[in-house]
Amino acid sequence: MTIEVDYYFPESIDPERQAQVIAVGQTVGTWDARFTHREAQLRSHLATVVRVQPEASGGHIATIQFPEINVENDISSLLTMIFGKYSMAGLGKVVAVRLPEDYGQFPQFGIKGIRQQLQVFDRPLIMAIFKPALGLSAADHAAILEQVAFAGLDIIKDDEIMGDLAVAPTLERLRACRQVLDQVQQKTGRRVLYAVNVTGSARTLLDKARTLVRAGANALLLNALTYGFSVLEALGADPEVNVPIFVHPALAGAMCAGTDTGLAYSVVLGTLMAHGGADAVLYPAHYGSLPFDPMEEQKIRDGLRSRQVFPVPSAGIHPGIVPQALADYGHEVILNAGTGIMDHPDGPGAGVQAFFEALDRVQEGGSFERDSLPEGPLKTAIQKFGH
């Protein structure tokens, strides 16, 4: 089997030459008469430039096939091969990676498993983020969770910058919140997932994940790009970490925001996460305050879904956007709102209710015009956040 990679080269780069440099330089590296007797072995590792096509921009896309035997069925060795040293060799961007279906990992839970746990099958899931990101105690977290969980929320997550801090240690946050989750289940029969941010140097992090799961964590959050794909894979493959892993895209822009450098967002947050062991992946929605290309967003979503990983469009998600989000994304999606829930004028619980009111209203074909809305959480949300 081969691994196929599309590299975009801007107009200033000779695409045939650069593609050839990568195909050799990122595999066998050098040829020498001393190794003539091993030519067959060397050739089995060599990548091949399969085509170079002009783009409307004046640049080109070169497609290179790499032998799968060069890598270790994981994302880290894949990245080292396809864009390791030659990421430093001038302009060029990885815009697509096509992997064999069995390359890497499948999600342990993914769309089906997460829906199964929540027993919700027929609508988008609604997810919130604890805010403010920093400065809350464990008890504050529990108080917020109580409001949103009883209001019907499906999933909540730590803010990605909330680590294991002296002011609110992760295990304390979990313990305080776990009591609330249990109360919700006892009183309503509903399960709510809390994705706890797992942090630390790699061994600490992996051990902490097990500790958290033993202490009742029913989901984890990982900043896969700042901690490393190898950490995501270890969590995904750990039988003791038998809870869904939500991946946050922190740092993705450092690799993906350049026009002619790095890797496309759809590669990093779509393809690589989908083969890297994630159960659900957050990424910027194009509605949000972060500028984001709708086409790239669509590729991320489709790449994730193609392997049953739950897409989680985030940023700019609020109740007024629900009709548009349903039209754009369909049902197989987790709508993730931070301020869109937490900053509702009537409190986070009303923020959650506004989302469900919005989902029902779309279902019933009701108008979202402000004047046509009944008094209540949705109208208040739209008055604050707009459509």
Add this chain to the structure above:
Amino acid sequence: MTIEVDYYFPESIDPERQAQVIAVGQTVGTWDARFTHREAQLRSHLATVVRVQPEASGGHIATIQFPEINVENDISSLLTMIFGKYSMAGLGKVVAVRLPEDYGQFPQFGIKGIRQQLQVFDRPLIMAIFKPALGLSAADHAAILEQVAFAGLDIIKDDEIMGDLAVAPTLERLRACRQVLDQVQQKTGRRVLYAVNVTGSARTLLDKARTLVRAGANALLLNALTYGFSVLEALGADPEVNVPIFVHPALAGAMCAGTDTGLAYSVVLGTLMAHGGADAVLYPAHYGSLPFDPMEEQKIRDGLRSRQVFPVPSAGIHPGIVPQALADYGHEVILNAGTGIMDHPDGPGAGVQAFFEALDRVQEGGSFERDSLPEGPLKTAIQKFGH
């Protein structure tokens, strides 16, 4: 203590506004009347824009101070805070990070420890890379090592794309090479380091590092950016991994090559590695086939040295460049050559000899003009690779 970060914003970005967005958005995230009673706590986590200065380019540099209590004394949580979500917020590049001296880790060995192990104190160290990168068996590795180690080489490393492959498993490579290292020590009294590439998903990798060290590995190589800073930190802090860790910069270009996006090379390969637990860090020399800014290279070198981490300029290093390299870098450096040693016309052993001949000749003030050189490895190297 605070963490100070310089962000470069190109002309199209309002630097005051964007800096303020980052200072709030990457710390407390949101303010709300509900949290007025906790304002002191929130304020203790809030970052501050300390200055915004115009650049000659028309852009600006904004300096933001972040409270150290927001992060976990490691690189991953630092990256999440300083450039997590807001790496996706349009143009902007992290061009400098100033950390408290005790932030993160110091190298376990670094310059002093590596020199101590080799008992070489008065000259640059010479390092080679096994080539071809892929396609060699464990026995081939040992045969190459025999040539270069007896010729006087200080350090050899796996190519960064040589993983733990079925065709040449890491432990087999190590065992075959370890015998050679022992022979060299017995016959010459010299110790040679072999930095074995350690790979795999995080838990596997960390366990494999211990296994390799128990099996006689006296150095490790890590692609810290494709596996993750958290893995580097775990290796650096592991008492069972009591060998120097050499870091390869694979993938650095994906984060650093953009003009207006990502992070500067000097931040990623200098500052972050120097606080991340590396003992020696490879980075592109500006002599090489990879285009590289000499100023940025200098900052990497100085950032590493400031914490006693060994700088390892790589790419384009060959015997003819030695006078220039000594003038540019001084003695406190590891000169790392791939093809510059392996492709010497008289074989890798002669490649190593050519380097030592070059070091001696600089010492003696001898000329490097081709006609003035005696017949031998250096002259042959210069005939092939030039100056």
